[in-house]
Amino acid sequence: DSGVTQTPKHLITATGQRVTLRCSPRSGDLSVYWYQQSLDQGLQFLIQYYNGEERAKGNILERFSAQQFPDLHSELNLSSLELGDSALYFCASSVRGDYTDTQYFGPGTRLTVL
């Protein structure tokens, strides 16, 4: 158990809908990251937050947005869902958020868009 929690574990929804994925980082970690794992794209970095502020952005679609709250938990919002958004979404956390840090991953949320 990494100490990172993600809810829900599974999510099934329809195209065009909007969902919110939630992540709580390990105690003491200030940075959270979101990754998408799909069969065709592999593991891709989406976005990073550090202490409430966006720090880095990767291949995140405009239909997706995220935020980190004052209690350091984070939410990833996915809207206007398409079939291709079906994937495993991971949250990770680390202490400082710089390149030297080790990221610890949560169990993931498996999103299925029908």
Added chain:
Amino acid sequence: AQKVTQAQTEISVVEKEDVTLDCVYETRDTTYYLFWYKQPPSGELVFLIRRNSFDEQNEISGRYSWNFQKSTSSFNFTITASQVVDSAVYFCALSEARTGANNLFFGTGTRLTVIP
């Protein structure tokens, strides 16, 4: 261009055999970190090791060992006396100092199956 290449898509070994998983990386940074993660069938990503670009010492942890060679831009992972519980997908990843942040670039993974 792929920053991290794991050319072996799938490997099968018989229990107790040794197996090496290859990882080749590409970066213009002189300062970077390399990582290995394990993804068992249950799906979570488990951190195994972190190595910085200035430390080329090989590391051993139980049955696991890692060989870092900057000259060939490789960071290979060897499992000695493999066990069924080692069956998983293994990912190599890179983080670069110049990004200022910590987005990991992952390879495509190597699926290891250990046959009893």
